[in-house]
Amino acid sequence: MQQAVKEGRLATDEAARERFEDGHQQLPAERRRAVHRAIDAKTAGWVTCRPNAEDHTDLTLDEFRDNMAIRYAYEPPKMPTHCDGCGAVYSLDHALNCGVGGLVIRWHNEVVDVLCDLFAKAWGESAVRKEVVIVEPEEGEKGVRTDMVVRGVWERQKDVSFDLCVTNADAPSYRKQSTASILKNKAKAKKAHHRRMCEDKFIHFTPLCVTVHGVWGREANGFFSRLVEKLRTKAAWAEKSYGQSVL
Ligand SMILES: [Zn+2]
Numbered sequence: 001m002q003q004a005v006k007e008g009r010l011a012t013d014e015a016a017r018e019r020f021e022d023g024h025q026q027l028p029a030e031r032r033r034a035v036h037r038a039i040d041a042k043t044a045g046w047v048t049c050r051p052n053a054e055d056h057t058d059l060t061l062d063e064f065r066d067n068m069a070i071r072y073a074y075e076p077p078k079m080p081t082h083c084d085g086c087g088a089v090y091s092l093d094h095a096l097n098c099g100v101g102g103l104v105i106r107w108h109n110e111v112v113d114v115l116c117d118l119f120a121k122a123w124g125e126s127a128v129r130k131e132v133v134i135v136e137p138e139e140g141e142k143g144v145r146t147d148m149v150v151r152g153v154w155e156r157q158k159d160v161s162f163d164l165c166v167t168n169a170d171a172p173s174y175r176k177q178s179t180a181s182i183l184k185n186k187a188k189a190k191k192a193h194h195r196r197m198c199e200d201k202f203i204h205f206t207p208l209c210v211t212v213h214g215v216w217g218r219e220a221n222g223f224f225s226r227l228v229e230k231l232r233t234k235a236a237w238a239e240k241s242y243g244q245s246v247l
Contacts, residue, residue: 030170034073034213037169037179041215043071056114070096071213073170096168096212107212108166112147115164115208119150122230127151134161135197144197146205153204153226160204162223163190169211183209183217 024032038044046067051058059067062078069076070092080090085101088094095103112130119128129149137143146161153160165186169179177185190207198205209217216224 030175031073033175034071034170037211037213037215038071041179041213043214046214093168093171097171104166108164111166111210112164115162116148118227118231119148121234122227123150123152132161134194134201134203144194146194146198147208149203153223158202158204160206161194161198162206162208163194165190165207165209167209167211169213169215179211179213179215183211183215187217187219 024035027035046057046059049057066076068074073092075092079092079095082088083090083094083098083101085098088098095101098104116128116130127150130147132146132149133143134146135141135144146163148162148164149159150162151157151159167182167186168174169182174182186209187207190209191205194207195205206219206223207217208220208223210220
């Protein structure tokens with residue numbers, strides 16, 4: 001009996017795999033890339049996350065639909081015809097790249113808010129500072145700001161600077177690069193800009209690079225292991241379900 005159940009399950013899995021392969025081959029290239037990215041990077045955490053207003057995981061119907069569309073490279077329905085920032089004809093690509101319309105910066109700031117909330121739960125509110133000036137601007141020099149500074153992450157009484165980069169891996173200029181390589185280059189650019197300035201002030205620096213699809217870079221994933229470990233030690237966290245999905 002058990003053998004029959006096992007064989008039946010394997011046959012069902014195999015049939016599902018064949019249906020997936022058939023459908024997948026018929027997709028246009030950009031959608032195939034999106035499907036592979038979603039599978040490889042396991043970005044489905046937010047899809048199965050229990051909706052909870054306190055943790056801001058209670059998406060509206062439109063938010064859920066739009067995020068699903070972005071996940072699989074579809075144009076969301078109900079899009080405005082023109083960008084309210086620059087007036088250009090609107091598209092998903094434009095929405096994710098236009099620096100004038102405000103969506104890009106809003107997305108960035110919302111992720112920073114969620115991260116600060118998690119950092120405060122892990123290391124305490126007094127250990128977390130947002131929008132910190134590392135180097136004051138001087139005549140002819142722009143200075144360096146960072147999104148978050150957290151104290152005591154790796155070493156006691158030592159600060160770590162975190163600067164976030166949210167990027168659209170489907171932007172036309174990135175279409176020939178893998179998602180991993182895009183994130184690696186973004187992290188490299190962040191390090192080139194921040195690391196020396198931070199080290200001069202005895203501050204660690206960790207770039208947090210993520211795509212709009214929720215794929216995080218290597219440094220961010222390394223740090224999240226530390227964050228999850230820290231959160232697990234907090235008794236108050238034991239009854240929470242929030243930590244399952246950051247994006
Ligand atoms: Zn625009």
